[in-house]
Amino acid sequence: MRHKQSAWLATALIGIALAVLPFVVGLGIGNAWVRVLDFALLYVMLALGLNIVVGMAGLLDLGYIAFYAVGAYLYALLSSPQFGLHWPVWAVLPLGALVAGLFGAVLGAPTLRLRGDYLAIVTLGFGEIVRIFLNNLNSPINITNGPQGISQIDPVRIAGVPLSRPLEVFGHTLPAVYLYYYLFVLLALLIVFITVRLEDSRIGRAWVAIREDEIAAKACGINTRNIKLLAFAMGASFGGVAGGLFAGFQEFVSPESFSLMESIMVLCMVVLGGMGHIPGVILGALLLAVLPEALRYGAVPIQQALFGRVLLDPESLRMLLFGVALIAVMLYRPAGLWPEARRKREFLGARTK
Amino acid sequence: MDIFIQQLINGLVLGSIYALVALGYTMVYGILGLINFAHGDIVMVGALVALSVCRVLADSGLPGPMIVLIGLMVAVLVCMALGFVIERVAYRRLRNAPRLAPLITAIGVSIVLQQIAMLFWGRNYHSFPPLLPTSTREIAGAQITDVQIAIVVAAALVMAGLMLLVHRTRLGRAMRATAENPAIAGLMGVNVNVIIAATFVIGSALAAVAGVMVSANYGIAHYHMGFILGLKAFTAAVLGGIGSLGGAMLGGLLLGIIEALGAGYIGDLTGGVFGSNYQDVFAFFVLILVLVFRPSGLMGEKLAERA
Amino acid sequence: MNRETLLEARNIAKHFGGVRALHAVSLFILRGEIYGLIGPNGAGKTTFFNVLTGLYTADGGSFLLDGAPMKISAPHEVAAQGIARTFQNIRLFANMTALENVMVGRHLRTGAGVIGAVLRDRATRDEESAIAQRAHELLHYVGIHRHSNVLARNLSYGDQRRLEIARALATEPKLLALDEPAAGMNATETAELRKLIETLRSDGVTILLIEHDVKLVMGLCDRVAVLDYGEKIAEGAPAEVRRDAKVVEAYLGGAIA
Numbered sequence: 001m002r003h004k005q006s007a008w009l010a011t012a013l014i015g016i017a018l019a020v021l022p023f024v025v026g027l028g029i030g031n032a033w034v035r036v037l038d039f040a041l042l043y044v045m046l047a048l049g050l051n052i053v054v055g056m057a058g059l060l061d062l063g064y065i066a067f068y069a070v071g072a073y074l075y076a077l078l079s080s081p082q083f084g085l086h087w088p089v090w091a092v093l094p095l096g097a098l099v100a101g102l103f104g105a106v107l108g109a110p111t112l113r114l115r116g117d118y119l120a121i122v123t124l125g126f127g128e129i130v131r132i133f134l135n136n137l138n139s140p141i142n143i144t145n146g147p148q149g150i151s152q153i154d155p156v157r158i159a160g161v162p163l164s165r166p167l168e169v170f171g172h173t174l175p176a177v178y179l180y181y182y183l184f185v186l187l188a189l190l191i192v193f194i195t196v197r198l199e200d201s202r203i204g205r206a207w208v209a210i211r212e213d214e215i216a217a218k219a220c221g222i223n224t225r226n227i228k229l230l231a232f233a234m235g236a237s238f239g240g241v242a243g244g245l246f247a248g249f250q251e252f253v254s255p256e257s258f259s260l261m262e263s264i265m266v267l268c269m270v271v272l273g274g275m276g277h278i279p280g281v282i283l284g285a286l287l288l289a290v291l292p293e294a295l296r297y298g299a300v301p302i303q304q305a306l307f308g309r310v311l312l313d314p315e316s317l318r319m320l321l322f323g324v325a326l327i328a329v330m331l332y333r334p335a336g337l338w339p340e341a342r343r344k345r346e347f348l349g350a351r352t353k
Numbered sequence: 354m355d356i357f358i359q360q361l362i363n364g365l366v367l368g369s370i371y372a373l374v375a376l377g378y379t380m381v382y383g384i385l386g387l388i389n390f391a392h393g394d395i396v397m398v399g400a401l402v403a404l405s406v407c408r409v410l411a412d413s414g415l416p417g418p419m420i421v422l423i424g425l426m427v428a429v430l431v432c433m434a435l436g437f438v439i440e441r442v443a444y445r446r447l448r449n450a451p452r453l454a455p456l457i458t459a460i461g462v463s464i465v466l467q468q469i470a471m472l473f474w475g476r477n478y479h480s481f482p483p484l485l486p487t488s489t490r491e492i493a494g495a496q497i498t499d500v501q502i503a504i505v506v507a508a509a510l511v512m513a514g515l516m517l518l519v520h521r522t523r524l525g526r527a528m529r530a531t532a533e534n535p536a537i538a539g540l541m542g543v544n545v546n547v548i549i550a551a552t553f554v555i556g557s558a559l560a561a562v563a564g565v566m567v568s569a570n571y572g573i574a575h576y577h578m579g580f581i582l583g584l585k586a587f588t589a590a591v592l593g594g595i596g597s598l599g600g601a602m603l604g605g606l607l608l609g610i611i612e613a614l615g616a617g618y619i620g621d622l623t624g625g626v627f628g629s630n631y632q633d634v635f636a637f638f639v640l641i642l643v644l645v646f647r648p649s650g651l652m653g654e655k656l657a658e659r660a
Numbered sequence: 661m662n663r664e665t666l667l668e669a670r671n672i673a674k675h676f677g678g679v680r681a682l683h684a685v686s687l688f689i690l691r692g693e694i695y696g697l698i699g700p701n702g703a704g705k706t707t708f709f710n711v712l713t714g715l716y717t718a719d720g721g722s723f724l725l726d727g728a729p730m731k732i733s734a735p736h737e738v739a740a741q742g743i744a745r746t747f748q749n750i751r752l753f754a755n756m757t758a759l760e761n762v763m764v765g766r767h768l769r770t771g772a773g774v775i776g777a778v779l780r781d782r783a784t785r786d787e788e789s790a791i792a793q794r795a796h797e798l799l800h801y802v803g804i805h806r807h808s809n810v811l812a813r814n815l816s817y818g819d820q821r822r823l824e825i826a827r828a829l830a831t832e833p834k835l836l837a838l839d840e841p842a843a844g845m846n847a848t849e850t851a852e853l854r855k856l857i858e859t860l861r862s863d864g865v866t867i868l869l870i871e872h873d874v875k876l877v878m879g880l881c882d883r884v885a886v887l888d889y890g891e892k893i894a895e896g897a898p899a900e901v902r903r904d905a906k907v908v909e910a911y912l913g914g915a916i917a
Contacts, residue, residue, distance in 0.1 A: 114644055125640050
């Protein structure tokens, strides 16, 4: 009884904290940081989606951002001047999820039986192929508008109200970034809910079984191909939803946003945070999304103070630290910063002296 | 038919370079089961180091080709050291870890190498100083430069040297044994750590040579040049059969030719819809096709899984 | 008791490159019996298992289960048709608890999907508790219930074997195929294993057994088949087979005077 009560209390507190967060951040450090928070939430969604693939099912996907791109460009094509279509959000987002999921199924069907590192490279190749196509499908027919990307994308509209303009609520004016924050937080919570439920279910157990010993899993009657495909397609569809939101939020998409580095970034959020462990993944996403911005503010003045000039621009400093972090975490905390107990055992069970 | 010979020659040159890089990948994979993501960046370091040396010596009065040779030797030494350090620091501890860990570490190493390169050489494209003769010859209606001939010949010599090393020396025998079964090789008295280090070092040396060839052939070097090149070379290694040296060479040459012919003809084949800007996509498609339909590659062995 | 044929193998063939691992192997297993598959190392016993359970594809021949031809293209299909197996080198889900291992075994006979998982509707919740309950029952049955929440990797070798059997039973098999279940066990553990297998038989489970432990085979099996170099050289009750000259030669390399 006490456990249930304290669980409710914790949930209520978290709910209040989340509701109040944009105000705290916005009034405390500035609305620009609420915008950072919004992007961070998109990354949380992506990381949770990839977590299903990498963390739960144990499939290494190095091209995950392709699904983000599919969702984003679908939104862009259906709600912008590019084709003159202006479909509503409630149609485009689910469609984005569906199309991205389909891409996932199509990619996964022939490739999921490959060994881990081969699968990694194939998915990497796929991610690059998608990016190259997005970059070049501007002739002979202009579909994606090539490297220039698609701009003037319709913002997200809830019940006719665009989130891109400040809204009067109970006498207070909420800026656009706050509005998007609430939308993203709600959707992120939905994704968290879905993944938590999946973890502790027949399907979730099947994923872990496949990860542990695929042959034994097959002997237990698990159709490993289909179950893996399910993980892949589900993860892809979450990416597609996040992509659509991204397009509506930024009102602009270009192939640049969907590079290999982005795929690796999301992968690292999952791996460094704590593979398969939902709180860890969220932590990883928030850290890796917010840290670069913090660096951007601090890197230049700190370097000026220390060296008298800027050696590394914030972008490359971020990448350098990122690369070092990858190596360091794999060497010393291979299960991630906040791993699930089970995973920790998997990883620490095998280390050379 | 008009551009066929030309593209074939281009493909041969490109393929020789791919083959050298692919050999590095395949050797490391054969012994450790690790895809050394950072291998392409070692190629890049080789290219840039050689380039710097050439720049420094450009006004020294030495003959052009000799400067390039000195640059090459310095690059080889630097890359060998780099390969050694990377293996020791980043990969050694992870030899028995689940596959994911060394792969992520390799990505980390790749990123770090690129950033350090950017620190030293900046973001710009660097052009190779004009030290090499630009004379061209004609073969069957197509052009080939002396540099390109040198690349093909040098690559062939290096590969022959490697085969000699692997098949006719004690070190080579130890390498082959370790690739087969590290535990047993160790029991037979092979110092597995040394052999693994040697594999990385040799692979890095090949990478350095390839790096110099790339910048000599295309005239430029850039901190990000290793990525795509590495990926394609890996494709070549897989195409030929990962773990097989002959396969890496064959795969490299084939991929180079496929890519060159594809880039040359794709405009005609697709009626102008897809141009040569899709060139990189070829390698990826080949990769996916090979892995899906013939994962053991052209010369690889099919391994049965024992329950 | 009506002892009709449960499994029939007809002319099973399998080669690896030039090596003929199985050649024209035919046998039949009666419902409710314990059938042993024995032979010297490398005779093809585990290969036969792997072909039967879909890990390898046969190069010839067919299997009939309950009189109907079996469709064997993937291991999970074989499990669905009612043949569960354990492995020579125990394949458990090491980082899952004993209970979770057996619950995975229930996957085949249950059906909750993604929607059910997310919504946790009545039907799904009921199914989940049924899965857990059945898993507890099976753990009791094989005698390791006190270790329900212990990680599989931390169980003793003997307990791991039992867990593997419990997991296989969770798939509700018609035929339970055990690949050297007594391997690596001492006399006490082997005796306990024997008791368990006999209990299984008395509860109506048909068992196909690969074993090297001659005493276990003689005492336990109703019938045995002997493989040597991929061919069946003898079949029948253990006592007869043991006296068969070909069998003696296969094991000992020559007739005993």
